[in-house]
Amino acid sequence: MIKDTDLVKKLRLQADVFRHHFSRKEYIEAKMVREIAGTVALFIEAPEDFKIELFGDRQGDEPVEGLFDEEKCIKAGFESIKRGFDMQRMTYEDVMVLVNKKRG
Numbered sequence: 001m002i003k004d005t006d007l008v009k010k011l012r013l014q015a016d017v018f019r020h021h022f023s024r025k026e027y028i029e030a031k032m033v034r035e036i037a038g039t040v041a042l043f044i045e046a047p048e049d050f051k052i053e054l055f056g057d058r059q060g061d062e063p064v065e066g067l068f069d070e071e072k073c074i075k076a077g078f079e080s081i082k083r084g085f086d087m088q089r090m091t092y093e094d095v096m097v098l099v100n101k102k103r104g
Contacts, residue, residue: 007044011037011054015067022072027079028098034073 014037021030041051056066085098 008050011041011046011050012067015054018068018076019072022076025079026102027076028083028085028095028102030072030076031080031085032095034068034076037068 014033018030018033018037021027021033037054041054046054052064052066054066055068056070057064083098085095
């Protein structure tokens, strides 16, 4: 399935990008990085072990923490909603208005 090592590296790098945005309290950007990484992993039909490496797994007896810290992902989601960002009801244009407003 995944043969393109550059794609794998870029997906792993997204965890660092997420942490960068999270540490700067850029929660909407952090949330979007995580969501896009998840969408790409799903689209390319990434193997289960690679998805577990990225996002962790709570199905076994011992939870496995992924490169995307689960608690930080949850906090980024909550903080995004508090700031008016809700992916369930927003269009792309709505999201870009918020991002551009934040950029100034």
